Amino acid sequence: MKIGILNTGNVGSRLARAWAAAGHQLKLAKDGEDRKIAPLLDELASEATLGTIKEAAEYGDALLFSVYWPRANSVIEAAGKALAGKVVIETMNPLGVTDDFVHFHDHAFMRESSTAEYLQERLPDAKVVKAFNLLAAPALESDAWSSSASKPSIFYATDHHDAGQVVRRLIEDAGFTPVNAGPLKAARQLEQLGVLLHHVAENEYGGDADLLKLGVSVVEAIPGPIMRERIV
Numbered sequence: 001m002k003i004g005i006l007n008t009g010n011v012g013s014r015l016a017r018a019w020a021a022a023g024h025q026l027k028l029a030k031d032g033e034d035r036k037i038a039p040l041l042d043e044l045a046s047e048a049t050l051g052t053i054k055e056a057a058e059y060g061d062a063l064l065f066s067v068y069w070p071r072a073n074s075v076i077e078a079a080g081k082a083l084a085g086k087v088v089i090e091t092m093n094p095l096g097v098t099d100d101f102v103h104f105h106d107h108a109f110m111r112e113s114s115t116a117e118y119l120q121e122r123l124p125d126a127k128v129v130k131a132f133n134l135l136a137a138p139a140l141e142s143d144a145w146s147s148s149a150s151k152p153s154i155f156y157a158t159d160h161h162d163a164g165q166v167v168r169r170l171i172e173d174a175g176f177t178p179v180n181a182g183p184l185k186a187a188r189q190l191e192q193l194g195v196l197l198h199h200v201a202e203n204e205y206g207g208d209a210d211l212l213k214l215g216v217s218v219v220e221a222i223p224g225p226i227m228r229e230r231i232v
């Protein structure tokens with residue numbers, strides 16, 4: 001399908017590469033300087049072209065909205081009405097930033113909302129789907145999990161069933177297992193889970209940088225008869 005990448009950054013570049021390999025056609029837009037994605041455009045010359053945020057929004061039947069949260073409003077404004085009626089996959093985590101450029105989890109915002117709900121409110125005619133917010137970008141590379149026992153699940157949440165089905169396929173095309181987390185409001189828990197992963201990286205692994213090693217997976221047990229017994 002035709003996919004517009006609204007911001008080809010750390011996350012967007014990995015998914016662009018994966019979706020190009022799966023046979024999709026892409027228009028890549030950078031929030032910032034286009035020259036930073038020149039090597040990727042060379043690499044994906046047969047599958048991808050460069051566009052502005054607006055051009056990529058117009059091009060895609062599905063859009064990846066993977067934007068640094070403090071820049072979200074600017075990108076929404078640049079995309080204009082082009083996102084109406086389209087599947088918009090958003091990957092953001094609500095990281096606040098201080099005047100000194102220190103990033104922090106915006107717990108006050110997270111209590112009442114999520115980046116996904118905010119985007120849906122700003123884009124009422126789009127079909128917003130939360131996904132891909134829990135894996136550090138390098139872990140989206142296809143060979144990152146080659147020697148691991150399991151691959152991380154990719155959770156998605158949306159109020160639009162048809163958009164959810166499209167995103168399931170795109171998650172599979174990127175090499176992961178889709179897991180339906182429910183309506184868009186579940187994005188709140190997915191964003192909170194990102195905070196938990198940061199804590200785990202900090203405390204159980206060697207520090208914040210070790211977030212790169214972590215993925216969350218749903219594991220299905222096969223219950224035998226004994227597990228069905230109840231103590232009454």
Ligand SMILES: NC(=O)c1ccc[n+]([C@@H]2O[C@H](COP(=O)([O-])OP(=O)(O)OC[C@H]3O[C@@H](n4cnc5c(N)ncnc54)[C@H](OP(=O)(O)O)[C@@H]3O)[C@@H](O)[C@H]2O)c1
Nearest residue numbers: 009010011031032066067068069091092093133135136137
């Ligand atoms: N990176 C990850 O591992 C990861 C994983 C899961 C979800 N996410 C979420 O997905 C979205 C996209 O992430 P990304 O890493 O792919 O973004 P990115 O493209 O690397 O950065 C997005 C934009 O914000 C700018 N920017 C980044 N950090 C900045 C800073 N400290 N101060 C000012 N401008 C800054 C970048 O400018 P320049 O290009 O000029 O630097 C770029 O224009 C974010 O909402 C993020 O929370 C990220």
